[in-house]
Amino acid sequence: MTAQSTMMLPDLLSILPLRDTVLFPQAVLPLAVARVPSVRLVDDALGGSRLIGVVTQLDPAVEEPEPDDLHAVGTAALIHKVLKQPDGTLRLVVQGIARFRIAEIVQREPFLRARVEEVVEAEPAAGDLEVEALTRSAANLFQKIISLSPMLPDELAGVALNIADPGRLTDVIGASLPTLGSATKQDLLETADVRRRLETLIAALTKETEVLELGSKIQSQVQSEMSKTQREYYLREQMKAIQKELGEGDERSQEIGELRQKIEAAGMSEEARKEALRELDRLAKMPPAAAEYTVARTYLDWLIALPWQKETADQLDIARARGILDEDHWGLEKVKDRILEYLAVKKIRPGGKDPILCFVGPPGVGKTSLGKSIARALGRKFVRISLGGIRDEAEIRGHRRTYIGALPGQIVQGLRRAESKNPVFMLDEVDKLGMDFRGDPASALLEVLDPEQNSTFRDHYVDVSFDLSKALFITTANILDPVPPALRDRMEVLELPGYTEEEKVAIARRHLIPKQTAEHGLGAGEQIEFIDDALRLLIRNYTREAGLRNLEREIATLCRKVARRRAEGRADTVTISPEVVTEFLGAPKYLLEELEERTRVPGVAVGLAWTAAGGDILFVEASRMKGGKTLSLTGQLGDVMKESAQTALSWVRSHAPDLGIPSNFWESSDIHLHVPAGAIPKDGPSAGVTMVTALVSLLRGRSVRPDLAMTGEITLTGRVLPVGGIKEKVLAAKRAGVKTVILPKRNEKNLLEDIPPAVRESMTFHLVESIPEAIALAFTELPDRSEPGVPSQLAEVLTRPTAF
Secondary structure, three states: OOOOOOOOOOOEEEEEEEOOOOOOOOOEEEEEEOOHHHHHHHHHHHOOOOEEEEEEEOOOOOOOOOHHHEOOEEEEEEEEEEEEOOOOOEEEEEEEEEEEEEEEEEEOOOOOEEEEEEOOOEOOOOOOHHHHHHHHHHHHHHHHHHHHOOOOOOHHHHHHHOOOOHHHHHHHHHHHOHHHOHHHHHHHHHOOEHHHHHHHHHHHHHHHHHHHHHHHHHHHHHHHHHHHHHHHHHHHHHHHHHHHHHOOOOHHHHHHHHHHHHHHHOOOOHHHHHHHHHHHHHHHHOOOOOHHHHHHHHHHHHHHHOOOOOOOOOOOOHHHHHHHHHHHOOOOHHHHHHHHHHHHHHHHOOOOOOOEEEEEOOOOOOHHHHHHHHHHHHOOOEEEEEOOOOOOOHHHHOOOOOOOOOOOOHHHHHHHHHOOOOOEEEEEOHHHOOOEOOEOHHHHHHHHOOOOOHHHEEOOOOOOEEOOOOOEEEEEEOOOOOOOHHHHHOOEEEEOOOOOHHHHHHHHHHHHHHHHHHHOOOOEOOOEEEOHHHHHHHHHHHOOOOOOHHHHHHHHHHHHHHHHHHHOOOOOOEEEOHHHHHHHHOOOOOOOHHHHHHOOOOOEEEEEEOOOOOOEEEEEEEEEEEOOOEEEEEOOEOHHHHHHHHHHHHHHHHOOHHHOOOOOHHHHEEEEEEOOOOOOOEOOOOOHHHHHHHHHHHHHOOOEOOOEEEOOEEOOOOEEEOOOOHHHHHHHHHHHOOOEEEEEHHHHHHHHHHOOHHHHHHOEEEEEOEHHHHHHHHEOOOOOOOOOOOOHHHHHHOOOOEEO
């Protein structure tokens, strides 16, 4: 053993390869371990003596080093501390023990393991004057390097002076200088002869000293140039003073004077005015060529351009506002009433705070265009900010001026574009906000959308308070689920459900057809004329949506067909009838016969679902096969929907004799429930009553009425509980050609308040409280009272279903 060893070196060591790092004996070194074999090696060592072999790779770029990729000499190391990171990597603190040479590789998997031999140092004889001279020379050069390098602490010089052992001194110096390079350090590690090691070290230290001295000389020259620049700055300032005394101005002084006048005339708050004048004083003292000059000038331009006192006068004529809202949008009575109520309160109490409104509804129902109409009705400027895909908090609050290319956030930019402090801000797609390492934009909006806080909104770039309380903020979303609860709590939610067929026809007449005929160079009623039956055909068979975008696209397609005919020389007026629609657009995309076709066989029932696009019908298909007590569920069903299926099956099994179903059907059957389309995820409890009906239809061999759809949550006791989205579901049923709808009894209020009278009159609605009521209404051939196996409860409800 050498004098450096502190413990016995075993014959076998696990080998940890290092990239571009050399560990010397007695040195303490932090290591990062990420490779899987290396992590397993450390875990194995922690269970034993904590002693490993550390060897540097020949090429640091090699990801999976083999024995031939490693140096022959390394350092035995003791693991002192291990810290596991969340990503599975390890942070180690190891201390070198002794040099060793790899004699033989005895293991390759899962990590390298080798038989090693300790490298015994060839120490010089006691009193060797040449070695003593080399040692002093190395220590002096090391002290000189420390004095020239600002990165090395002065305490290292004292450490070197206190080491008498020349071999130990070379190891300490080699470990302390990161600029030596791994090749030189490995050479020092492999050299067993202390004299030769000192000579190698002195050559490397001499080169390092020359490099540092040259760098110091260059730094002195740069400092001299900076002094020259400062002298020129002082001379320019003196020249400005002389020009001022002589009454001679310059362009720079005029620019500063103009900026000062604009600051005084901008009507800033006291805080903003002080900050602007302070920045102007800094600007006046900077040379135009300075990097900070442009930054300061841009900041002042932003402060001056903000509408600190500019605002538009509100148009508080309620009759005029009602006319504008009705002119731009058909229906949407609840939203219009809320806006008129806001105007009425504003007229009575002008100093009141503006509400924060959130329009929620499927695509294409007019949320964004409604914001424009509100701005027009109020006589205010309109600013739209799209939040979809924004992931950076600085997009809302701005970047700090320390960053290159910093700008204010979208709120301040919108104020500058509007040139008014009370515009209508439309924050579009608030449910599409993202979040990543740059911050959470939704959290940044909490201050903007809080009437108690936004009077002192502080943008990171402007860095002074700005009053946003006079602005009217309106947000839009397709669904509220992704919106954080804290943000949702700050907004008044107004739902915009889908349009009925009659509303779509009216909107097409008033808005879509005039818009598309004008865009295609056709005169409405002159070159092209639409009849109502053609519009209804478009709505029923070519579009199936809550909004109007696809309807507008189909009308645009018809206009293009007519425009082409005119371009080819046929100038006669084209009347768009159902036959012409089929000729121009091809076969219908949606057929109402699908309901009857798909419900002919037993085991199929039609349910109603709420979607982000407004609502849709869904088919629940049940199939039975020989087997034993297995329920299969397919169609990308969520956990809640799977539990509804289990509840439906349990209720059917427990009431099988009352339903005329053999009580032992489950003993020899497998049941499969499928909800198309399989590529679309589905969840929620509202399909429970539909699943029960499909199972009863399958097991009794009876088809469900083809014009019937239903929705409702079920319980094991047979109750039908209320669900949400009634208007969207009913409108979807209407679009699909459903004539009869079964709803939970407790949704009667939604049916009466939310469903338009025209829709209620054109369809039949049954309100049920229990599963037997729903089953009694579901089948074409209603069972007779006296039929065996039919429970008395089913017989009773046949005479008392609640209908509208």
